[in-house]
Amino acid sequence: MTIPARFTEPADTTVEAPPKAKRKAAVRREVGRSIPRLESHAKVDGSAEYIYHLRLPGMLQGKICRSTVPHGRIVRIDASAALAIEGVHAVITGEDIRTLIPDPYYGPAFHDQPILAIGKVRYVGEPVAVVLAADLHVAEEAADQVVVEYEPLEPVFDEVAATKPGAPIIHDSLRPAGMFPDLQYLKGRSGTNVALDARVLHGDVEKGFAEADQVFENVFRSRKVVHATFEPTVSLAELNGSNGLTIHTSSQSPSYVRAEVSRLLGWPENRVRVRTAFLGGSFGAKLYIKLEALVAACALLVRKPVRIGLTMEEEFYTITKHGATVRIKTGMAKDGRIVAREVETWWNGGAYADIGPRVSQKSGFTAAGPYDIENVSLINYAVYTNDPPAGALRGFGISQIVWAYECQNDIIARSLGIDPLEFRRRNILHDGRPHATGTIMTNAEIDEVLDRLSDRMHWDVLFDHGSGPVRRGRGLAIGFKACIAPTTSVAVVNVYGDGSCCVSCSTVDMGQGSDTAMAQIAAETLGISTETVRVIHPDTDVTPYDMATLGSRSTYHMGNAVRLAAEDARAQLLRIAAATLQTDIEELEYRDGAVISRSGARMTMRGLMLARFGMQAGTVIGMGTFTPPYTKPDPRTGQSPQITPYWMLAGAAAEIEVDTETGRIRVTKLVNVGDVGCAINPAIAKRQLNGAGTMQLGFTLFEEMRFNEGQVINASLADYKIPGMLDVPEDLSAELVEFPHEHGPFGAKGVGETGMFSVSPAIANALCDAIGVRIMELPLTPERVLRAIRESENRPLESE
């Protein structure tokens, strides 16, 4: 039996959140405890399960041959030399895949990406063929022998240039996927590289600019960066019985993989089983379809298990973060209030849309920042180029947007002579006020985030900027995100005959600690200890549907589903006891594996099972489904009374030293503050903020994919540096702002991405504070900083 689990709310949310004082967290036993992760023992002794370790009997290993041109027609593929190599089992091309799957195009937003290239390639590194061999060395050697001849087409790499008339067209026509009804209007659109243009209109921005006392306009850019997860992306497929297929994969979205592979094959979903283990990092890289459709097709074609794992180099050619160009124009009143803001963003989505259109739309609607602005106009273009595809990367586009508005806010504050913190205080969007989309900001503690930043940085104390070649500066920034909607999570809680319990859910633990959080939520609800709960890893044959582990949605969505499932199981146990003890259910409580009545009567699990099943064995299954309410925005204006289930607020502040002779920035202090609702596990939540902050530190100071005619010229961790121990600030800290969200499980909101949002502009603002130099493009490499310094001194460095 299931408790109706879907909570509903009136669509019109004019109601304000309860005042903070009322939103005090109740006393809890399990939730709010900084329990070490349940899997930490397995992770320190080396035994933790990752799909990368899996070997299947009789399996073949695949090596992908990739396109060497950024845009071109495939004239001929000659695999004869590869096939002549001893040990090569098969060479598979796009045409072979077509014999199995007539329309082999996939993608969450658009069905635009072929499993292997057909007729045309659209970026350097696009998979063109796969060599299969029992020995990986043989497959690798043979892959070099596959000859592909191309007729080159003109490529386009820049996201703004790709939208201009006359730009080379990358896809003949747009093919929106069925999953998103709001993209259907784009169907069949041709002659364009713009996959989506999404708008938000609020007030009258022209009038706002006309009335403004001063108008500022700037363009900010961020370059493409890459996830660089440590466990390489890997998938294996094997035939399962007479008509099924099992896919073992390092995926953040097993439910989606099942649905999409089934759709491609024209099979019912129940013939495809998808399972995952721990992921060695992901950050958005292992979402939707990556290698799954390819291994599935190969396994079905050769009737043997097939494994394909990427190398670190190949990761750079698989999925990236969006590069973005943001033009931001802001009208100011004399008193330091923002009266109008217009933001136009071009998102470099690369050759295939992946989830890019969603990134541009869902992040794009926050592009004016967490500020109360009467007149707003936001336009977002998701653009196809001949770069590798861009998708989700921890923050879903938010950090590119925050980079623009928080840098510009500092430019404005400085120009008007207002302290940057005070400038933000004057303009922030307080709880209860409408955001530019029309949705009311609730359960969002932006003022508190600012207060904490101010405290941690001793903002009101005079700061020593130093003298001589090394100068010091400090800066801050705030940012926010609207959690993605609409999405659903389903969970099952099994209580076994001895009272022990398992949680079944399709949330993937990729290092964020979701197993522990889900166990804590189930344990709190059932009155048992977290350490006794086991969380079953995603296996679509066993674990119920979940949209995906992404966008900091799991704690809130799956957390609520687990809570509801545990409540359901508990209610069933109480009903059994109430019937047996002949008391009211209200008199009873379930705790530590037994039902206790107020009068002192006690029924152990043995008794409950006997009463229900006639012996001491059985299972009580609780189920929970959670879909928060959502109202689709008006396609013309982007207006919606309910655009998100919750807002995630963040702030960061940095102190830096900059060597004016070399341009090198050293971040000495980095504070990350996140509004998390209520932390299910405070230690894990803080680790998320620090981990995200460190990742964004890399994106701020040195990470940048460098291209030459579409080819990535730094596709290794030797040439593409990520932060190491020596790069981390001596003073790196995180702080949680905790006011329970009224609909979060025990008040919790998501936190996985929060620490990314504000780091880059905080550091750039600190740089400007130190030496008065403003850089508009990420990353802030020594060279870029030095160039800017020398330009400001009117003695520019020679160009490269």
Next chain:
Amino acid sequence: MVTVTINVNGEKRTASVPPETTLLRLLRDDFNLTGSKLGCDVGDCGACTVIVDGKAVNSCLMLAAQADGRDVLTIEGLATMDRLHPIQKAFEKYASLQCGFCGPGVIMSAKALLDENPDPTVQEIRDALGGNLCRCTGYVKMIEAIQDAARILRDEPVEINR
């Protein structure tokens, strides 16, 4: 094919492998010791770190044949059946890891460091582990755990500390 015999975690093991086989592949594919991780396979990340004759090495850069006849310690050899090594215990206590994929390499590097320098400063830890990258954590809790483990090892050197 070359025949390689190594003393891995105190046990003599032999395999016959193609000459280009790395120590990492030998451990993982032939000896089924998957605790040592393959991250980049080209010496850039440190996830594959093991200890060869007392020194931390990237096992993806060492040929299996070069390890012939030598002592190799991997993460699987650090703990006994019922007892984690103090470094492992500290990593657990400080929740130093997130996805955990870098963990075995970081722990083995820390072990090599503490064997040589029982009381490292934070800067010495950062220097010694500069090549052990981690994409998830921000490192702070790793450094704290290593210092804590160092303290414990100094106070009560453990007999399992091979």
